[in-house]
Amino acid sequence: MRFVRYERNGALRLGALDGDGVVDLLDAAPLGTAPALLAAFADMTRLVASGAAGLRVAAQAAKQAPAAARTPLAKTRLQAPLAPSLILCSGENYWDHREEKPEVTRKDPEFFLKTGLGVIGPGDDILLDPAVTKKLDYETELLIVIGKPGRHIPAARAHQHIWGYTVMNDVTARDRQVMLRPDGSSVYNLGPGKNFDTCAPIGPALVSADEVPDPQSLRLRTTVNGELRQSNSTAKMIWTCAQLVEFFSTFVTLQPGVVISTGTPGGTAWGSDAELGGKKPMRKDVVTAGGYLRPGDEVVCEIEGIGRLVNRVVAG
Structure with a gap:
């Protein structure tokens, strides 16, 4: 349902x-x-x-x-289909996104939080506040909704704890997230880069897991003003939904209503931004390599079988 x-x-x-x-x-x-x-x-x-x-x-x-x-x-x-107090987030979970930005070596999923204060719903405006960022980026992501509490949940049993799914746009302030050192290396500040008003559009609906036979075979795409910016499949995740449930439940007891974001594929504006270390724009025959979001832009985040989330960017 x-x-x-x-x-x-x-x-x-x-x-x-x-x-x-x-x-x-x-x-x-x-x-x-x-x-x-x-x-x-x-x-x-x-x-x-x-x-x-x-x-x-x-x-x-x-x-x-x-x-x-x-x-x-x-x-x-x-409205947003639910109002989580915070969002457990995994970044760098698609190979093509890893390849389009500065290299980071890791053996576990990236782990950061987004505040629920930034959650908005379908049709709500995304604010571009120049005091926060001049490089506002989009990230279409599959959002897992936990239904059964658990700690140390093995991946093989993760499906027993997943209630369903929805769509999230992990809106990001890239010039807050990424700081370049003089030697060309980078430092990530995920707190200010990922947390600000309207940073987490969610929706339009929560889809129960029985309607999603395989969460690892869903097409995912992002358009900005009708231009295709991201196009991939959840089959290309580095860590599956089940593995992410296992990972996050290592640290905290997952409760009903807890949400886990599963990362975004390549095609972000960051990938085309050499100033912040972007190094591999997506192939032009696949998507349009575009810039950062501007007031008036319409962003559509769509995941097959889950939903189509539409928001417009306005000056804030």
């Missing part, structure tokens, strides 16, 4: 996508629904934590929803 959060009369509501409409879960809840599940139909993290029981009752609600519980999707103002 596909779940969204949307505005209705100034309040946030949870809905299930059904064709070209949104079914309000509370309005459509079957008679006799347990109080715990009713509470889950009002809070996305609780819905995720409710697991198979929540999905089963949500499916029943969507199937028998009365007309009054349905709203045309075109008339619905979607």
Whole structure:
């Protein structure tokens, strides 16, 4: 199933996508629904934590929803499908992205955090604040949503802990992230480079894992004003979704609603920026090697079977 959060009369509501409409879960809840599940139909993290029981009752609600519980999707103002307090992020997880930027030797996934204060939803504006950056970059990424708590989760059992997936644009301030030394080597400052207002567009929907038979075979693409900038497949990840769950659960107990970003492929504006060490623009017959984002740009992050996330850049 596909779940969204949307505005209705100034309040946030949870809905299930059904064709070209949104079914309000509370309005459509079957008679006799347990109080715990009713509470889950009002809070996305609780819905995720409710697991198979929540999905089963949500499916029943969507199937028998009365007309009054349905709203045309075109008339619905979607919000970010969930509001994580922070995002566990893995960088450098596609070979072509590694090759387009300054070399870093590592044997484990890159590990950094993004603040939930930067989360925005589909259709929201990405702010380009010149006090923060003059080199604003895009990164389409598959976002894992944890549904079952666990620590030291082996990759072979990671699927038991993954509730579903969504799309994230890991918006990045490259001139904050990358500092070049006089000798040509670079230092990464992922804190300021990855954390600022509107740095984490997410959405449009959370897709339950049962609709994604193989998360390692999804096409991924980014367009800016219709130009194809990134085009790859999750099959090209260095560390799979399951391996990333294993890695991050080594350090912290993963709880329902925790999200893990899985990295971006090559084709970023950084790859064409020699000033910051970019060294391998993508082949022009594959994508258009473009520059950094500017006010007025429309950024589309799309992952096959997951969704299409659209945001516009504005001066901030």
